[in-house]
Amino acid sequence: MLETYEFLTTENIAAYLASHPEISSVIDAGSIVDLKEVGDGNLNLVFIVKDKQGKGIVLKQSLPYVRLVGPSWPMSPDRARIEYETTMIHSVAAKHLVPEIYFYDPERYIIAMEDLSDHKVWRTALNLGEQHFGAAEAIGEYIARVLFATSIFGAGAEAHYKGIARAINPELCLITEDLVFTEPYFPADRNSYLPENKVDAEAIINDKQLALEIGQLKYKFMTSTEALLHGDLHTGSVMVKSDTSGKAISTRAFDSEFSFYGPIGFDIGACFANFYIALARATALGRTTHADYISALPEELWRAFEKNFRTLWPSRVDKRVFSDQLLEELLDQWKVDAIGFAAAKMVRRIVGLAKTSDIETLEPDLRIGAARGVLRAAQLAVRERHSNTDIPSLTQKMRKIIEEVQTSGKK
Structure with missing residues (x-):
């Protein structure tokens, strides 16, 4: 049975970011001007969000199935935790070679990370x-x-x-x-x-x-x-x-x-x-x-x-x-x-x-x-x-x- 939790959408992301005041210095959730889904991979949702000051953040959410195939191939979204923990561990050894992580939401399997859209x-x-x-x-x-x-x-x-x-x-x-x-x-x-x-x-x-x-x-x-x-x-x-x-x-x-x-x-x-x-x-x-x-x-x-x-x-x-x-x-x-x-x-x-x-x-x-x-x-x-x-x-x-x-x- 697929695990159930709310997926990120272009409609609910502003409210989601507003519920995380710890990133208020990273992005202004009240002035979002650009929001696009760029997850061209095989597994996850990935959104790049920008505010009117030009500051940005990336939200990555694991789905409970393989995105490339669909719900017929279920997969534990706990892989988001693994990515979060690995990135944090790797950052100790090579901080300048991985993206900065702002927070991890274990209930919805969301990683908030540095916007690298200038790369x-x-x-x-x-x-x-x-x-x-x-x-x-x-x-x-x-x-x-x-x-x-x-x-x-x-x-x-x-x-x-x-x-x-x-x-x-x-x-x-x-x-x-x-x-x-x-x-x-x-x-x-x-x-x-x-x-x-x-x-x-x-x-x-x-x-x-x-x-x-x-x-x-x-x-x-x-x-x-x-x-x-x-x-x-x-x-x-x-x-x-x-x-x-x-x-x-x-x-x-x-x-x-x-x-x-x-x-x-x-x-x-x-x-x-x-x-x-x-x-x-x-x-x-x-x-x-x-x-x-x-x-x-x-x-x-x-x-x-x-x-x-x-x-x-x-x-x-x-x-x-x-x-x-x-x-x-x-x-x-x-x-x-x-x-x-x-x-x-x-x-x-x-x-x-x-x-x-x-x-x-x-x-x-x-x-x-x-x-x-x-x-x-x-x-x-x-x-x-x-x-x-x-x-x-x-x-x-x-x-x-x-x-x-x-x-x-x-x-």
């Missing part, structure tokens, strides 16, 4: 061919800071165990387990693709080595509790703001409702995957300069992650057996894991439920080749990671595959 969703910016220099570096820093802080290294054993118990998120983890690690590798009802890509989807299903690799990655996803992940980190859950030269002056990670304690390589791999998907789009559109820019993003993110994690390492709680040599081995393994998780995410976004606008907004004759390139690049990466973790060279191999299979109406 752009990074996926949207990439789709438009924009370059925001430094954004990947900022997200690498975010991943390092929040994952170190919530790992056994930064938090210590007792706090780490208590964190794991608090952050159990089985419902949303199950979505990832199904949509990322299971359904794309079988003829599942929720899979979809262009008719011309049927051969590519069948190649994924028939790839036994790929299935084995995905099984290993799924096992790690389900059993590893290294740190408090964002859980759904991609270019659609990052906001960017740049100066006139294209330098990113503000980068924020948001939408952490899939958060849980999991393998450190997962968030990194999710970002890699979306960079490679963006690369397929740029290639399809003939944007060579933009493709060059995107090709550098995976290495930029990894380099920033590694640099920041190394910087934090000397502050680890227990130095007795957690040696510098252990760090080297962990970094090596996390990179292998990240490339594997990237491959899983790439396949999911092409074949499975909940795709990306990078590919879906291409004309069908371009989309065929872009989708094919993403799938074949994923098949390469999941194998190559065991012998080659040099990200620039791996990226160039993946880019070559994407270029070789691109299609257009002229052909």
